[in-house]
Amino acid sequence: MVSLTTRGGIRIGLKSKVEALYGASIRGQVIGMLEHFGIRNAEVTVTDQGAVPFVIAARLETALLRCGIERSEQTAEGISKKVPVSKKERFRRTRLYLPGNEPHYFLNAGLHKPDGIILDLEDSVAPSEKEAARMLVRNALLNVDFGAAERMVRINQLPLGIDDLQAVIPAGVQTILVPKCESADQLRAIDAEIDRICQQYSMKRTVLLLPIIESALGVVRAFEIAAASPWNCALAIGLEDYTADIGAERTAEGRESLFARSTVINAAKAAGIQALDSVYSNVSDDAGLRASVTEAKALGFEGKGCIHPRQIAIVHEALAPTEKEIEYARKVVDAFHEAKKNGSGVVALGSKMIDAPVVKRAERILAQVNGRR
Numbered sequence: 001m002v003s004l005t006t007r008g009g010i011r012i013g014l015k016s017k018v019e020a021l022y023g024a025s026i027r028g029q030v031i032g033m034l035e036h037f038g039i040r041n042a043e044v045t046v047t048d049q050g051a052v053p054f055v056i057a058a059r060l061e062t063a064l065l066r067c068g069i070e071r072s073e074q075t076a077e078g079i080s081k082k083v084p085v086s087k088k089e090r091f092r093r094t095r096l097y098l099p100g101n102e103p104h105y106f107l108n109a110g111l112h113k114p115d116g117i118i119l120d121l122e123d124s125v126a127p128s129e130k131e132a133a134r135m136l137v138r139n140a141l142l143n144v145d146f147g148a149a150e151r152m153v154r155i156n157q158l159p160l161g162i163d164d165l166q167a168v169i170p171a172g173v174q175t176i177l178v179p180k181c182e183s184a185d186q187l188r189a190i191d192a193e194i195d196r197i198c199q200q201y202s203m204k205r206t207v208l209l210l211p212i213i214e215s216a217l218g219v220v221r222a223f224e225i226a227a228a229s230p231w232n233c234a235l236a237i238g239l240e241d242y243t244a245d246i247g248a249e250r251t252a253e254g255r256e257s258l259f260a261r262s263t264v265i266n267a268a269k270a271a272g273i274q275a276l277d278s279v280y281s282n283v284s285d286d287a288g289l290r291a292s293v294t295e296a297k298a299l300g301f302e303g304k305g306c307i308h309p310r311q312i313a314i315v316h317e318a319l320a321p322t323e324k325e326i327e328y329a330r331k332v333v334d335a336f337h338e339a340k341k342n343g344s345g346v347v348a349l350g351s352k353m354i355d356a357p358v359v360k361r362a363e364r365i366l367a368q369v370n371g372r373r
Contacts, residue, residue: 001063002064003044005042009040010030010034010040010044012030015048017049017050025053026048058139058140062135080171083151083174092116093303093319094306096114096116100136112309114312116152117146121153150175151173151174169194173207175233176207177211178212179212181225182217208233213236214242215242216245226267227271232271235274236276238279265299276303276305277303277304279304281307293314297319329361330366335349336354
């Protein structure tokens with residue numbers, strides 16, 4: 001809690017179970033941040049239970065925002081320049097959702113080796129906590145090592161999502177998830193805002209977009225959405241909201257969502273991007289998850305959402321190519337290289353002609369086997 005005063009300097013009341021070890025460090029961080037905001041007189045109450053510095057920074061920023069104080073623009077330390085560019089074609093077999101207001105989940109998330117980590121600012125965050133979650137996510141992007149996982153943020157629906165973009169784009173997010181997407185115009189508006197932010201901070205635009213289809217209208221407009229932006233890397237479906245929208249109960253068999261899932265797959269493939277399946281909500285049902293992933297793979301999905309780390313390994317295993325698929329992929333790639341070496345524009349495997357999409361799929365299967373992204 002922060003109370004601004006007119007005199008008396010900065011007074012800090014600290015209650016911490018680690019005060020003996022880190023009390024001086026916490027006080028120094030608070031004083032440094034207040035000075036950075038130009039505050040010389042304030043009473044600050046800090047109740048700490050062992051929070052790491054990025055969490056303390058986020059909590060203090062939120063308290064200052066609630067006092068009406070905010071930085072007019074990002075400073076150098078608030079702009080990330082070390083995050084690698086994420087490729088559109090990289091693996092997105094698993095994307096692990098983490099509530100944006102629960103920072104204790106952030107620190108070890110990369111150890112579970114999901115292909116992507118989603119810091120969620122939308123459904124998992126109560127309206128009263130949106131501002132605090134935004135500061136936590138921004139500071140986490142700047143300070144937490146998520147390993148090889150793609151750094152994703154699910155923003156809120158517009159116009160609230162604009163505030164999210166202003167916080168996370170300079171902080172080094174790689175991919176923005178657009179929830180409940182129902183039109184190409186939504187993506188164009190987000191594209192324009194990302195471009196504006198990048199220009200404002202002299203950043204090269206590298207941020208990708210991942211629209212989520214979660215309504216009947218979104219399904220009807222799936223291709224329009226998938227093809228709306230050159231920065232789209234994938235199209236996902238969210239079945240909890242979709243089934244609620246059409247007034248159907250979500251079942252294990254999934255008959256009620258087969259049309260929607262098939263439409264999303266075809267829209268994504270027609271637009272040349274990946275198709276990603278919804279989450280499997282029963283975290284204790286490993287067999288059900290495995291069956292769901294196997295079905296998703298058969299339909300043409302390339303990834304599945306995860307709401308618990310224990311789901312990651314199961315999804316990776318179920319999506320892994322079979323020995324038969326691997327053997328055929330090797331034959332296709334070998335035939336392609338042989339034809340290329342001989343200067344032939346025709347690729348044949350036995351009596352069967354092999355076209356470019358088949359070669360591309362075979363190469364992707366072998367890349368998955370070799371662990372490349």
